[in-house]
Amino acid sequence: MDEIKLLGIHTEPLSLPAVYSSVCKVPSAGGIAVFSGVVRNEDEGRGVEQLGYTCHPDAERYLREVVEKAIGQYPIHAVSAVHRIGDLQIGEEAVIVAVACPRRAEAFHACHQIVDDIKESVPIWKNQRFSDGSAEWVGV
């Protein structure tokens, strides 16, 4: 699908400017929605030091399915979705999604759906390491 500009799961830090640029300069698109999910320093009142992300070898294929589904539902003219794995520090981007559509409402909605669907259906796991030295798997 030509609309997909960047798609992947990476061990190196993600670049917000690169993801944004990848969906820019599409003459037919008047609204670009960008979401970045970053590592937060607390979870339910407990201090978080680091998040360890791992994924299934097929995770990229599932990510592509999520993006293709959104392309089938919204007038997306350009889209990028990237996810990071490895050990991430506070403030680092774990996921970035950018969607360019003719108008803002569909760009917001499509971006929102892609982020929700990534959380729901892409086999990525998060090990949360707390300031007190303990750790837990998110969602288990």
Place this chain on the structure above:
Amino acid sequence: LATVILRYWAAAKEAAGASEERLSAETLDEALSAASAKHSSPDGRFATVLARSSILVDGQQAGHHAADDLTLWENAIIEILPPFAGG
């Protein structure tokens, strides 16, 4: 009985203390029960993770427990995927 491969991911790998193991079983339910028995512990960690995981057999979704009576074949790969937590 078929010899099958169980492949554990993330929390399941941690609870099993291994990423992969082989065992003999006739059905999916039998294979998962055998794995549960093998990895049982006082805190029931493995069973808890397993109950919340989705199961793939040779890459195909076997549902949570919808296909427990699935008859296994030689070298089937059963993957245990804990709840996803991307983003």
